[in-house]
Amino acid sequence: MNSQNRKRLRGLSVHAVLMICVVISVFPFYWIVVMATNTSQDIYSYPPKLWFGGNLLTNIQHLFDKMDFFGSLLNTVTVAVCTTLLVLFFDSLAAFAFAKYEFPGKKFLFGLLLAMYILPTQLAIIPQYEIMVQLGWLGTLKALIVPAAANAFGIFWMRQYTSTGVPDELLDAARIEGAGFFRQYWHVVLPCVRPALAFLGIYTFIAAWNDYVLPLVMLVDPSRLTLQVALAQLYAGHSTDYSMVMAGVLLAVIPLVLVFTFFARGFIADATKGALR
Amino acid sequence: MSSSPVAGPAPTGPSSGPATGPTGQPSPGHRRGPGRPGRRVRPVSAVARRGPRRGIARYWPQYLAVSPYYLLFSVFMLFPMLYTVYLAFQKWDGIGDMQFVGFQQFRFLWDDPIFWMSLRNTLVIWVLSTVPMLFMALLLAVLVNSTKRFTGFYRVALFIPSITSLVAIAIFFGAVFSNNFGLINAILKGLHLSAVPWMSNEWTIKLVIAALMTWQWTGYNAIIYLAGLQAIPSELYEAARMDGAGPARILFSITIPLLRPIILFTVVISTVTGLQSFTEPQVLFGSDASTNPNSGGPGQAGLTTLLYFYHQAFDNNDFGYAAAIVWAFFLLILLIVVINWRLVQRKERRP
Numbered sequence: 001m002n003s004q005n006r007k008r009l010r011g012l013s014v015h016a017v018l019m020i021c022v023v024i025s026v027f028p029f030y031w032i033v034v035m036a037t038n039t040s041q042d043i044y045s046y047p048p049k050l051w052f053g054g055n056l057l058t059n060i061q062h063l064f065d066k067m068d069f070f071g072s073l074l075n076t077v078t079v080a081v082c083t084t085l086l087v088l089f090f091d092s093l094a095a096f097a098f099a100k101y102e103f104p105g106k107k108f109l110f111g112l113l114l115a116m117y118i119l120p121t122q123l124a125i126i127p128q129y130e131i132m133v134q135l136g137w138l139g140t141l142k143a144l145i146v147p148a149a150a151n152a153f154g155i156f157w158m159r160q161y162t163s164t165g166v167p168d169e170l171l172d173a174a175r176i177e178g179a180g181f182f183r184q185y186w187h188v189v190l191p192c193v194r195p196a197l198a199f200l201g202i203y204t205f206i207a208a209w210n211d212y213v214l215p216l217v218m219l220v221d222p223s224r225l226t227l228q229v230a231l232a233q234l235y236a237g238h239s240t241d242y243s244m245v246m247a248g249v250l251l252a253v254i255p256l257v258l259v260f261t262f263f264a265r266g267f268i269a270d271a272t273k274g275a276l277r
Numbered sequence: 278m279s280s281s282p283v284a285g286p287a288p289t290g291p292s293s294g295p296a297t298g299p300t301g302q303p304s305p306g307h308r309r310g311p312g313r314p315g316r317r318v319r320p321v322s323a324v325a326r327r328g329p330r331r332g333i334a335r336y337w338p339q340y341l342a343v344s345p346y347y348l349l350f351s352v353f354m355l356f357p358m359l360y361t362v363y364l365a366f367q368k369w370d371g372i373g374d375m376q377f378v379g380f381q382q383f384r385f386l387w388d389d390p391i392f393w394m395s396l397r398n399t400l401v402i403w404v405l406s407t408v409p410m411l412f413m414a415l416l417l418a419v420l421v422n423s424t425k426r427f428t429g430f431y432r433v434a435l436f437i438p439s440i441t442s443l444v445a446i447a448i449f450f451g452a453v454f455s456n457n458f459g460l461i462n463a464i465l466k467g468l469h470l471s472a473v474p475w476m477s478n479e480w481t482i483k484l485v486i487a488a489l490m491t492w493q494w495t496g497y498n499a500i501i502y503l504a505g506l507q508a509i510p511s512e513l514y515e516a517a518r519m520d521g522a523g524p525a526r527i528l529f530s531i532t533i534p535l536l537r538p539i540i541l542f543t544v545v546i547s548t549v550t551g552l553q554s555f556t557e558p559q560v561l562f563g564s565d566a567s568t569n570p571n572s573g574g575p576g577q578a579g580l581t582t583l584l585y586f587y588h589q590a591f592d593n594n595d596f597g598y599a600a601a602i603v604w605a606f607f608l609l610i611l612l613i614v615v616i617n618w619r620l621v622q623r624k625e626r627r628p
Contacts, residue, residue, distance in 0.1 A: 014420050015427070021417060022434040025496055028441075028449045031460065035452065044458045047467060090345040097343050103336040109343060116350065119358070120553055120610070122583055122603050126364060126596050127357030130371070147353040150346035181338030210442040212556050217591060228444045235448045236563045242452050253445040260440055264433040271436075272504040275542065 029254065035246035043242050059247035066238065067248060068223065072230040076252075079144050079215075079226060080208040086149035087204045088197055094150070095158030096189045097181075100171060113152045121213070129217055143218040144226075148208065154200050157274050161196035162189060199270040202263055209256055227252040364600035371594045382601035391577070392602065395585040396609070398483065398578060403551040405487035406494075411543060413491075414498035415536075419528065421499070422506040432503070435496030443493070447560035450489045451476075476561075482578040486557045494550075498543050505539035506532065541621045545614055552610050555583040582606045 035043055038053035063069060097103070098110055128147065129138070137143040166189050174184045190197075215226045225233070231252055235245050260267070333340075365382055367375040386392055421431050438446070453460045454475040462472040475481045509532070517527050533540070558579035562572065572588055573580025582602065590599035 011424060014424050018417070018420055018424075018427075018431055021496075022431065024492070025434050025438055028438075028446065028453075028492075031453065032445075032449060043452075046463055048460060048463045094343040094346055097339040101336075101339050103339040104333060106339075109347065113346075116354070119354065120549075120607060121354075122553070122555075122586065123361055123607055124354050124357035126590050126600060126603075127360040128353055129591075131353070131357070147349060150349050152346070152350075155343075155346060181342070185342075206440050210440075210444075212442075212444050212560075216559075228442060231448065232444050232560045235451070235560065239451070239563075240458070242458070245448060246452070249445045249448055253442045257437060257441055261433060261437070264436065265429060268432055268436050268500060272501055275501050275546075 029257065032246050032249055032254070035242050036250040038243055040241050040243045055243065056247065059243045060251070062241070062244040063234075063247045063251070066244065067230055067234050068225075069227075069230075069248070069251065071223070072225050072227045073252070075141060075224060076209060076227040079141050079211075080205050082141075082145045083148045083208040084201050084204045086145070087151060087154050088201055090150035091154030091200065092158045092162070092190070092193060092197060093185060094155045095162050095193075096166075096185050098155065098159045099162035100166065100168075101181075113155060117152050117156075125213075125217060132218060137218075139219060139221040139224060141224075144208075144211070144214055147214075151204075153274075154204065157200055158193065158196055161193055165196065166192040195266075196270075198263075199267060199274070202260070202267055203271070206256065206260065361600045361604060364597055365604055367597045367600075369596045371596050375597075378597070382598050383605070385598065386601050386605060391580070391585065392582070394577065395573075395580045395582040396606075398573070399552055399554065399581045399583075402483050402486050402490070402554055402579075402581065403548070405483060406490035407544075407547045407551050410491045410495045411498055411540075411547060414495050414543070415502055415533075415540075417495070417499035418502035418506055419532065421503055432500055435499055437496070438493045439497035441493070443556045444560050446489060446493060447557050450485055451561050454481075454485045477575040479576050479578040482574050482576075486554065486561070486579055489557055490551065490554065494547070498547070501539060501543055502536060505536045509535050537621065541618065544617050544621060548614050548617055549610060552613065553583055554581045555587065558584050559587070 034050065034052060036059055037056040038049050039055050039058075042049045042053060042055075098106065132138040132143045137146075170188050170192070171184055174188050179187065210228060211226075212228045212232070215229045216232075219225050219229055222233075231245075231248050234248055238245060364375075366377060366379060368378045368382075369375040417435065421428055421435075452458075454462075456462065456472070456474045456476050459475065461475065465472055473481060475485055513531055513535075514527060517531055522530065558573050558581055562574040562579055573584055583606070586599050586602045586606065589595045589602060
């Protein structure tokens with residue numbers, strides 16, 4: 001009896017510690033909403049307001065005066081959607097070749113893929129900038145989309161899934177029917193790898209949405225920014241008008257986080273698989 | 278051959294792929310029958326040679342399939358990286374002519390106190406964030422693993438910071454740790470403690486940046502560890518408990534040794550990403566170095582090496598020097614990763 005009580009107490013304290021960590025994890029989102037729905041004066045005052053206010057719409061209005069929100073949103077969505085679609089197509093196609101075929105140089109090419117995995121992008125960013133100048137792409141969204149249209153992680157991830165998730169019998173059947181490489185890809189591989197594509201798609205979309213460094217360097221035209229760059233500039237220029245800046249953060253960041261929580265379970269399972277290989 | 282396959286392990290037609298077919302299935306079962314003669318004869322190279330297509334051309338669909346990545350990689354990564362090496366030996370403002378200066382940029386780097394300070398800042402922030410981050414992550418993972426209820430909820434809640442925009446987090450931390458109007462100082466005031474000038478002290482600036490990184494990545498690492506913990510067979514724990522091992526002994530004798538490969542992975546990843554901190558100080562302390570001589574915050578305490586690199590390249594247009602900085606820094610990261618690797622590996626060999 002006594003030991004049972006102690007066991008229960010230990011269980012409770014485990015949950016208490018975990019709950020504290022959960023609160024720390026999600027507290028910023030709560031506090032961003034508090035700041036975005038009050039006035040900056042409320043935030044400055046002491047003691048600070050700890051609950052939601054009714055000033056959100058006014059803050060959003062101020063935000064729209066100071067920042068081209070919908071323009072930046074459109075740019076961000078364009079970059080994220082185009083990058084994601086291109087990555088899904090190119091990575092899964094390359095992964096199919098790596099997973100199911102032998103060809104000269106395959107080992108070398110795949111090894112190269114692994115070696116390039118963790119190279120910091122900053123090593124390349126100055127010449128990248130110059131290349132964009134030469135191509136006339138500087139300041140355009142192409143400068144963000146094209147370099148990111150295929151990546152090593154995606155190929156690696158898709159190859160893993162393709163080699164086990166696409167039955168060889170199906171490919172053989174397609175081949176007997178006379179389907180070539182690309183028709184096999186389209187009719188057999190793509191339907192089979194959908195779960196892996198879902199993860200890669202969400203991953204790529206979020207990464208493109210949140211990217212800051214490349215847009216900061218490439219988007220030199222202040223009237224054509226992505227949300228992240230526009231937000232950072234808004235903060236740099238109006239760092240004390242918290243409620244307005246936080247309204248921007250709320251609109252630009254929180255929807256994505258909320259949408260993510262719907263897919264979270266499967267995504268997290270895949271993310272650990274991807275990390276641990 | 279492609280139009281009239283012969284028996285035996287001969288290659289199939291050109292468009293249906295290589296000789297072996299799907300890996301592990303080199304059987305002749307999927308050769309095209311003679312019922313479809315000529316259907317897949319490929320133009321271009323095949324026409325020129327007539328007869329069996331040999332060599333590399335046979336594999337064109339595979340090469341075409343993998344080419345986009347390698348093409349983009351060569352143009353936007355490999356060539357630029359090598360060009361950065363070249364740039365490090367030039368003096369160039371991005372517009373005028375380049376001027377070869379030999380090792381002068383590196384000599385200047387060696388004598389540049391701001392470069393060394395940025396390195397120190399980077400390393401201090403990295404240690405301040407990575408050590409507590411990985412330690413707490415392991416603890417959290419053990420806790421979640423010890424319970425059966427709400428684990429799905431915990432995992433999602435702990436993971437969310439890692440997919441949140443870094444810019445947004447930096448703005449949030451800037452607001453909360455603000456010297457005059459921040460929540461943290463308001464709480465300290467409420468507890469009758471004196472306010473801390475978080476954003477103007479050399480150490481607290483680093484602390485805030487490290488706290489930001491810790492907040493963002495602890496949960497992610499915990500979930501990686503959790504996946505590793507769940508792979509440890511529970512019989513091992515039961516056996517240890519039978520032998521009278523306590524929770525601490527179990528942690529150090531079973532859990533950590535078996536998690537070692539995963540710990541190595543997280544250490545490497547945290548090193549590579551943690552040393553590359555840039556966005557945090559860049560957003561926190563304003564972007565424009567030309568109008569803000571204190572880039573990196575008061576006393577340049579938040580000036581990380583990559584932020585310094587960025588200023589030299591895109592604010593001062595000193596591309597040659599920036600190239601020297603970034604290559605020197607990359608080699609340093611490599612060195613630290615190798616040292617980390619060695620340290621963790623050596624422990625593994627010990628019984």
